[in-house]
Each structure stands twice: as structure tokens, then as C-alpha cells.
Amino acid sequence: MSQLLSGQVALVTGAAAGIGRATAQAFAREGIKVVVSDVDAQGGEATVELIRAAGGEATFIRCDVTRDAEVQALVAGTVAAYGRLDYAFNNAGIEIEQGKLADGQESEFDAIIGVNVKGVWLCMKHQIPVMLAQGGGAIVNTASVAGLGAAPKMSIYAASKHAVIGLTKSAAIEYAKKKVRINAVCPAVIDTDMFRRAYEVDPKKAEFAAAMHPVGRVGKVEEIASAVLYLCSDNAGFTTGIALPVDGGATAI
Ligand code: NAD
Numbered sequence: 001m002s003q004l005l006s007g008q009v010a011l012v013t014g015a016a017a018g019i020g021r022a023t024a025q026a027f028a029r030e031g032i033k034v035v036v037s038d039v040d041a042q043g044g045e046a047t048v049e050l051i052r053a054a055g056g057e058a059t060f061i062r063c064d065v066t067r068d069a070e071v072q073a074l075v076a077g078t079v080a081a082y083g084r085l086d087y088a089f090n091n092a093g094i095e096i097e098q099g100k101l102a103d104g105q106e107s108e109f110d111a112i113i114g115v116n117v118k119g120v121w122l123c124m125k126h127q128i129p130v131m132l133a134q135g136g137g138a139i140v141n142t143a144s145v146a147g148l149g150a151a152p153k154m155s156i157y158a159a160s161k162h163a164v165i166g167l168t169k170s171a172a173i174e175y176a177k178k179k180v181r182i183n184a185v186c187p188a189v190i191d192t193d194m195f196r197r198a199y200e201v202d203p204k205k206a207e208f209a210a211a212m213h214p215v216g217r218v219g220k221v222e223e224i225a226s227a228v229l230y231l232c233s234d235n236a237g238f239t240t241g242i243a244l245p246v247d248g249g250a251t252a253i
Contacts (some may be wrong), residue, residue, distance in 0.1 A: 016043025028056030
């Protein structure tokens with residue numbers, strides 16, 4: 001029982017694949033109208049088709065979250081399509097293995113910070129005024145367990161996800177009395193296409209990834225989706241400004 005209200009409207013970025021697609025589908029199963037957004041139009045349209053085939057309502061709006069004008073147009077397009085914006089899942093992100101810190105490249109820094117930090121900031125910047133005007137809403141940003149601790153050979157990624165948590169907590173306090181709740185979800189390793197491609201090459205790495213989690217396996221995209229729906233729902237009505245690990249116990253070690 002998610003206690004999301006049928007007929008409400010959700011916006012999901014990075015929804016052409018992986019965690020974003022699964023969460024868009026989960027919203028739609030609850031009767032929520034979903035705006036599916038991504039830079040990948042083909043994958044985004046495929047997510048919309050999956051939702052419609054299952055009887056849900058969704059529309060695709062292409063958006064590069066690093067571009068202010070595109071994010072502004074995405075939020076305006078959501079309101080134009082469905083009249084409001086109740087839930088936003090700011091999930092678009094990129095992950096590049098950079099080697100040790102001194103081996104990182106300026107171009108990698110700009111790319112990772114651009115999508116993972118500026119993208120989340122721009123999304124919230126344009127979503128919050130709409131939620132304030134309609135009397136409330138809920139935002140969930142995708143951070144990572146790499147936002148809660150070290151990520152060797154991925155220091156820029158770790159910095160970007162720590163920044164997502166900083167943005168989330170600060171905004172949550174700023175809008176707490178205005179009925180806009182803002183939280184972050186922190187996945188550990190999740191079984192996505194990206195994960196499978198990387199580990200098909202070296203199955204030993206898959207075993208290593210599973211062993212990183214006390215539960216003995218990597219996570220499922222649906223397990224992140226259900227955490228996001230919980231954080232958006234009235235069940236989490238007293239919860240704002242948290243960074244929720246969904247990590248098979250990884251951060252408890
Ligand atoms: P994914 O690559 O399947 O999905 C990410 C999506 O973001 C893609 O569809 C991609 O096209 C989109 N995207 C990239 N740059 C964009 C941009 N500039 N504008 C709009 N969309 C853009 O990966 P995923 O695993 O589903 O990752 C989703 C989120 O979860 C990311 O923020 C990632 O950092 C985070 N995360 C993933 C894992 C994991 O193990 N998969 C773990 C922790 C956190």
C-alpha cells in the first residue's frame with residue numbers, strides 16, 4: 001500500500017533504462033501519470049510503451065538535465081501535459097571509473113559534476129516553485145552509497161553523490177514548512193544493464209560485487225523503485241532531508 005493518490009503526476013529523469021525506468025513503471029502501476037524524461041529518446045519512448053502496454057499513462061519529454069533551458073521546458077511541459085507535478089524523481093546520473101584521484105581528467109570532472117550535481121540542482125530549482133504554487137509535493141534525488149562514504153577509483157563520482165545529499169538536505173530544510181518533502185535514496189550495486197555488461201566480461205567481478213553486500217547479492221531495480229515510492233507517499237509524511245541507504249546492509253559494515 002503505497003498511499004500515492006491515483007491521478008497524481010510524477011516526473012522521472014534518467015527514465016530510459018535501469019532504476020529510472022523501473023521507478024516510472026512503479027509509479028504508473030499506482031495510477032500515477034508519469035512524465036518519462038531522458039537524453040536517450042529511444043529508450044525513453046520504450047519506457048512509455050512498456051507503461052502504456054501495462055495500462056498506465058505516460059508521456060516522454062526529452063531533456064538534458066545539464067541545460068537550464070531544457071529543464072525549465074521539461075517542468076513546464078509536465079504541467080502542460082498533466083496540469084500539475086506531485087512527485088519528482090531526479091535520477092539521471094553518470095558513472096565513470098576514473099582511476100585514482102591524481103589520474104582523473106578535467107573532462108571527467110566536468111561531465112560527472114555536470115550531470116549528477118548541476119542536473120539535480122536544476123531539476124529541483126524548477127520543480128520546487130511548481131510544488132509551492134500547488135501547495136506541496138515530494139522530491140527524491142538519486143544519490144548512492146558513494147555519497148555516504150569512500151569510493152576508491154571513483155572519487156569524482158563519490159564527490160558528486162555527496163553533493164546530491166548536501167543539496168537534498170539543504171533544500172529539505174528550506175521548504176520543510178511549505179509541504180515540499182525532499183529526500184535522497186542511496187543504492188549500493190544494483191543489477192542494471194550497465195552492471196550486466198560490465199560483469200559479463202569478468203564473472204568474478206559479479207561474485208565480488210555480490211559479496212560486498214551482507215545479504216550476499218546485488219540489488220534489484222524494483223527495490224530502489226519501492227523505496228522511492230515510499231519516500232513520495234504519505235507513509236513518509238514525517239520524513240524529509242534523509243539519505244536512505246537501500247544497500248543490502250553494505251553501509252552497516
Ligand atoms: P543507467 O545508465 O541505466 O540510467 C541512467 C540514465 O540517465 C540513462 O538512461 C541515461 O541516458 C540518463 N542520462 C545520462 N545523462 C543524462 C543527462 N545529461 N540528462 C538526462 N538523462 C541523462 O543507470 P542506473 O544504474 O539506472 O542509474 C540511475 C541512477 O542511479 C544514477 O544517478 C546512478 O548514479 C545511480 N546509482 C546507480 C547504482 C547502480 O548500481 N546501478 C548504484 C548507486 C547509484
